[in-house]
Amino acid sequence: MMDGRLRFRCTLPRFPHDVHEPTKLGEARTNNACENWNNGFKYLVGHANLSLWNVITCLQKDNAMAEAEVYRYEHGEPVEKRVRKGTLLYQKKMQRLCEEVASGNKTAQDFLAAVGHCIRIHV
Structure with missing residues (x-):
């Protein structure tokens, strides 16, 4: 900073950042695998102020669910991930927009405007 x-x-x-590729392929858009566990555990717990015994009970429940999922996977059962309808619709919109940008049918400005219309703000 010189002369103000x-x-x-x-x-x-x-790092390389091809943000359209994971969306077009239907892959995860985030690399934070812990976020999923944190949200699931928060849902399992249900409230903020817990006693130590309640935390231990919730951790045991989480462990039992993880062991059951591993058991199903090892025995050839497909692991089904529950996805909400709204999430699927949003992912399809984003996938279509990314494909349009990649093919050259949409400019970056048009893409950003369309993404801006997809965002829901909860107040």
Whole structure:
């Protein structure tokens, strides 16, 4: 910073970022695997202020569910993931938009405007 002005340098990103590819292929859009467990455990617990014994009970329940899922997987049963209708609809919209950008039918500005219309803000 000289003479009161900021100067910015153009630097390349540290990691490759092809954000459209996972969405087009129907893969996970986030790399945070712990987020899923945290949300599931929060749902299992049900409230914020727990005693130590309630936490232990919830951890035992979670462990039993994980063991049952591993057992089903080892015996060839498909592990079904429950997905809400709204989530499926949202994923299809995002997949279609990403495909349109990749094919050149939509510009980046049109894509961002369309994504902005998909976002729901809860107040």
